[in-house]
Amino acid sequence: MHTKSLTELAQGLRSGEFSSVELTQHFLKRIKQYHDLNTYITVTEEIALQNAIAADARLASGQGAALTGIPMAQKDIFCTLDIKTSCGSKMLDNFIAPYNATVVEKFNQAGAVLLGKLNMDEFAMGSSNETSYYGAVKNPWNINTVPGGSSGGSGAAVASRLASCATGTDTGGSIRQPAAHCGITGLKPTYGRVSRYGMIAYASSLDQGGPMARSAEDAAILLQTMAGFDPKDSTSVDLSVPNYSAGLNNSLAGLKIGLPKEFFSNDLNSDMAAKLETAINEYRKLGAEIIEISMPNLRLAIPAYYVIAPAECSANLSRFDGVRFGYRCKNPVDLTDLYTRSRGEGFGKEVKRRILMGTYALSTGYYDAYYVKAQKIRRLISDDFKNALTEVDVIMGPVTPTPAFGIGEKIADPIEMYLSDIYTIAINLAGLPALSIPAGFINDLPVGLQIIGNYFTEDRLLNIAHQYQQVTDWHQHTPKGFE
Amino acid sequence: MSLTANDVTQIAHLARLGIDKQDIDSYTKDLSGILDLMTQMSELNTDNVDPMAHPMDQAQRLRTDSISEHNNRDKFMSIAPQAEAGLYLVPKVIE
Numbered sequence: 159m160h161t162k163s164l165t166e167l168a169q170g171l172r173s174g175e176f177s178s179v180e181l182t183q184h185f186l187k188r189i190k191q192y193h194d195l196n197t198y199i200t201v202t203e204e205i206a207l208q209n210a211i212a213a214d215a216r217l218a219s220g221q222g223a224a225l226t227g228i229p230m231a232q233k234d235i236f237c238t239l240d241i242k243t244s245c246g247s248k249m250l251d252n253f254i255a256p257y258n259a260t261v262v263e264k265f266n267q268a269g270a271v272l273l274g275k276l277n278m279d280e281f282a283m284g285s286s287n288e289t290s291y292y293g294a295v296k297n298p299w300n301i302n303t304v305p306g307g308s309s310g311g312s313g314a315a316v317a318s319r320l321a322s323c324a325t326g327t328d329t330g331g332s333i334r335q336p337a338a339h340c341g342i343t344g345l346k347p348t349y350g351r352v353s354r355y356g357m358i359a360y361a362s363s364l365d366q367g368g369p370m371a372r373s374a375e376d377a378a379i380l381l382q383t384m385a386g387f388d389p390k391d392s393t394s395v396d397l398s399v400p401n402y403s404a405g406l407n408n409s410l411a412g413l414k415i416g417l418p419k420e421f422f423s424n425d426l427n428s429d430m431a432a433k434l435e436t437a438i439n440e441y442r443k444l445g446a447e448i449i450e451i452s453m454p455n456l457r458l459a460i461p462a463y464y465v466i467a468p469a470e471c472s473a474n475l476s477r478f479d480g481v482r483f484g485y486r487c488k489n490p491v492d493l494t495d496l497y498t499r500s501r502g503e504g505f506g507k508e509v510k511r512r513i514l515m516g517t518y519a520l521s522t523g524y525y526d527a528y529y530v531k532a533q534k535i536r537r538l539i540s541d542d543f544k545n546a547l548t549e550v551d552v553i554m555g556p557v558t559p560t561p562a563f564g565i566g567e568k569i570a571d572p573i574e575m576y577l578s579d580i581y582t583i584a585i586n587l588a589g590l591p592a593l594s595i596p597a598g599f600i601n602d603l604p605v606g607l608q609i610i611g612n613y614f615t616e617d618r619l620l621n622i623a624h625q626y627q628q629v630t631d632w633h634q635h636t637p638k639g640f641e
Numbered sequence: 642m643s644l645t646a647n648d649v650t651q652i653a654h655l656a657r658l659g660i661d662k663q664d665i666d667s668y669t670k671d672l673s674g675i676l677d678l679m680t681q682m683s684e685l686n687t688d689n690v691d692p693m694a695h696p697m698d699q700a701q702r703l704r705t706d707s708i709s710e711h712n713n714r715d716k717f718m719s720i721a722p723q724a725e726a727g728l729y730l731v732p733k734v735i736e
Contacts, residue, residue: 256720350697458681465682472656480722482717482729486722511668511671515672518644528682534691534693535685537692589697
């Protein structure tokens with residue numbers, strides 16, 4: 159049952175091949191069996207079975223929606239009413255969310271079954287899932303390698319079929335990079351497309367939730383449930399939501415694909431370059447035209463991002479003060495001691511590093527040199543994309559410089575870790591949609607192809623990904639031992 | 642650009658963030674390295690560029706001033722580290 163697509167699962171539930179309760183029990187059993195991957199922080203077994211019973215009743219009455227009765231899991235960054243929502247941090251280890259994120263509410267209304275809350279880098283800060291308070295997640299393709307991050311639990315759970323699909327969030331690559339490392343399809347929507355209400359904030363002008371699934375076809379069904387205007391999120395964009403599945407089979411004849419020469423320089427690993435070349439050739443066969451483009455300011459995306467994101471992080475995370483919720487230190491002597499020790503003991507090392515970096519960049523005397531400068535570079539990078547996207551329909555490139563690296567390999571060197579986001583973060587600075595799809599293997603580890611589109615063209619991106627998945631089967635491979 | 646251990650202690654104070662004494666040197670080294678990476682930004686002249694704070698360049702949406710939330714005080718206070726009679730408790734601030 160766990161190998162079926164979302165459409166096949168919906169058909170199976172309707173034809174009586176299996177019930178939602180049976181399907182849910184099957185996934186719960188797999189979660190127990192593969193517990194060692196450490197993909198889940200919380201398994202909500204009782205809630206899942208209650209959801210499944212309700213879904214079976216709803217399906218029997220003929221009122222089911224596309225996801226009714228389908229077992230899925232939420233990244234532990236989305237607030238879930240009366241369920242622990244940790245954001246991968248000791249700071250929120252005792253936090254039982256008092257309300258639902260809008261995204262969670264939408265899955266509930268759709269009648270989806272919540273299997274649990276997925277592991278992630280602490281407060282979504284990391285590219286390997288090693289900064290989680292709950293320990294590293296293992297990549298099912300090779301348990302000595304990382305699944306990527308920050309949505310590493312989501313990537314590994316979907317790849318190993320411990321959930322039919324999952325949510326993720328992406329601030330600098332946190333959906334696309336784990337999707338690439340785990341061999342699944344992950345879409346970061348346009349900024350403002352999916353509500354951020356109840357999604358614990360890291361860097362508010364960059365954060366965006368999106369689907370992580372086994373195929374573009376499944377991702378379209380998930381995004382249909384997640385997307386839409388939300389009055390509770392002041393940056394949500396009030397635009398109608400298209401039918402994401404309707405155009406999946408559109409022809410790609412005449413599609414103009416831009417390849418930025420900055421993405422394909424000599425810095426790119428030659429094995430990776432060869433895999434991408436093969437993938438791009440498939441698009442040629444599908445009728446696309448390939449055009450070399452240049453985006454000269456891309457090279458400054460990493461420094462600009464690592465000013466802007468920590469600056470926003472230091473402001474957002476000031477709410478964790480040990481007073482109203484979350485971790486509080488033992489026996490504080492005064493209020494300053496309460497703040498300082500609660501934060502010092504509650505946050506892990508990478509989160510502290512980013513709070514310090516952001517505090518410095520925003521402090522008197524440095525604000526113009528770092529923060530304003532970074533925002534100006536953000537404008538130039540965004541303009542590079544705008545110009546390129548007048549010439550071409552989509553831009554393609556790598557997601558990551560290499561396939562998944564080893565657990566422990568980069569964690570001691572923050573800069574080395576930051577550089578693994580080199581191909582993804584510019585997209586967040588511009589606020590554009592982009593997805594990662596499986597495009598082959600290097601040394602038995604999956605490789606992702608990134609496809610970047612213009613604002614609010616998620617439907618076209620999914621169509622372009624789906625057409626590739628009609629002529630290749632990379633997305634259908636399953637890691638050994640998890641069949 | 643490199644920071645000193647004193648700089649890091651001062652930044653940690655601004656952020657009200659406790660860091661262990663034995664970790665100060667490693668934070669100093671990491672942050673100095675990250676700042677070196679930032680200096681690449683100065684290669685580019687940005688004199689006539691408007692800073693971009695937000696991808697959509699849109700104004701903040703306004704809403705009508707009406708009650709949209711229910712009173713959830715008890716639920717919110719039930720997850721507080723220390724609360725009593727509808728109040729959050731902290732160490733004494735004024736003697």
